[in-house]
Amino acid sequence: MDLLAELRTRKLLAIIRADSAATALACVDTLVEAGVTALEISLTTPDAVAAIAQARATHNPTILIGAGTVLTPAQADQVAAAGATFAVTPAITQGAHRAVHLGLPLLCGALTPTEVVAALDLGATAVKIFPAKTHGPAYLRELAAPLPQAPLIAVGGIDATTAPLYLEAGALAVGVGSPLLGPAATGGPLPDLTTRATTFRQTLGL
Numbered sequence: 362m363d364l365l366a367e368l369r370t371r372k373l374l375a376i377i378r379a380d381s382a383a384t385a386l387a388c389v390d391t392l393v394e395a396g397v398t399a400l401e402i403s404l405t406t407p408d409a410v411a412a413i414a415q416a417r418a419t420h421n422p423t424i425l426i427g428a429g430t431v432l433t434p435a436q437a438d439q440v441a442a443a444g445a446t447f448a449v450t451p452a453i454t455q456g457a458h459r460a461v462h463l464g465l466p467l468l469c470g471a472l473t474p475t476e477v478v479a480a481l482d483l484g485a486t487a488v489k490i491f492p493a494k495t496h497g498p499a500y501l502r503e504l505a506a507p508l509p510q511a512p513l514i515a516v517g518g519i520d521a522t523t524a525p526l527y528l529e530a531g532a533l534a535v536g537v538g539s540p541l542l543g544p545a546a547t548g549g550p551l552p553d554l555t556t557r558a559t560t561f562r563q564t565l566g567l
Contacts, residue, residue, distance in 0.1 A: 364447060364466045364486050365512050367425060368534040371399045372565045373524070374514065375558075376429060376538035380547045382408035382415070388542060389416045391551045393424055395558035396567065401449050401536070403429035410439045417444035427468070434459035441465045449536075451491060453480055461485070468514060474504060477511055487512040489536065494518025498530040505531035521557075521564045528565070537561065 368374065375397050379385035385406050392400060402413050409428070416426050427447040428440035437459035440448055447466040450457045453476065460467045461484035469485035471477045472492075480488045490501055493515040501515055515527035516536035524535045539546070541561060545554040 362446075364425070365533065368399060368487065368514065371425070372528065372534050372567060373397055373399065373561055374427075374516075374534055374536040375400045375541055376403060376516070376536050377401065377406065377542060378403040378429075378538060378546060379406045379542075382406065382412035384546065384548055385409065385412045386415055386419075387551060388545050388554060389420070389426070391545070391554050392558055393420060395555045396562055397558050398423065399425040399427075399534070401427040401429040404432075404436055404440070405430050410443050413440060413445050414443040417446075431456035431460060437463060437465065447486065449489060451489075452476075453483060457483060457485070470516075474508065477504065477508060477513075481511060487514050487533065489514050489516045490532070492517030493527065493535075494523075498523065498526040501527060501532055502530040521560050524561065524564055535565075 377385050377388050425446045428445040429449040431448040431450050432454045433456050437456045441463050448460040449468040451470040457469050466486040468487050468489045469480035470489045470491045471480045477488050494517050514534045515532040519535050520540040527535050
């Protein structure tokens, strides 16, 4: 599977930080049903590794299910064993190094040009520009100018209004957490999550 090509097509990466594994799985199921097919379960979620394994066992292999907030080598080992499609880090962590060693596709967090280049030199499949909202789409456009071949994913504080602006600025996809999940991350109404997912997909032309 060409993860970059898939992310370019899908454009929206749902970031799930939930209060329990059960809540995370309910969010995954709801989002997949709503047409969101690239998802990341953050390891800040209790029993996240078990949730990743269950989501991977439940859903078709065409559904991308990644592991987020991978900080340590042990975490990278665990999510790889759980069947994660890819690993996501907030920075160039030891977990990032281990993911590359394991051959697990890596979306590596970075912000500055130096960090972006370092992440790519490490072997990252794509670079997660985080926190994107701090500098906005204009920063991503400036960042991409000297690094036109760098595959960038904008993450952090992106809502349905600003998401298309990051794609226009050169991001291949956007990662969205709380503006998409909302109260569903703590057991709130799932029909509302479906509505938000539909709004994001329509905004992005999906």
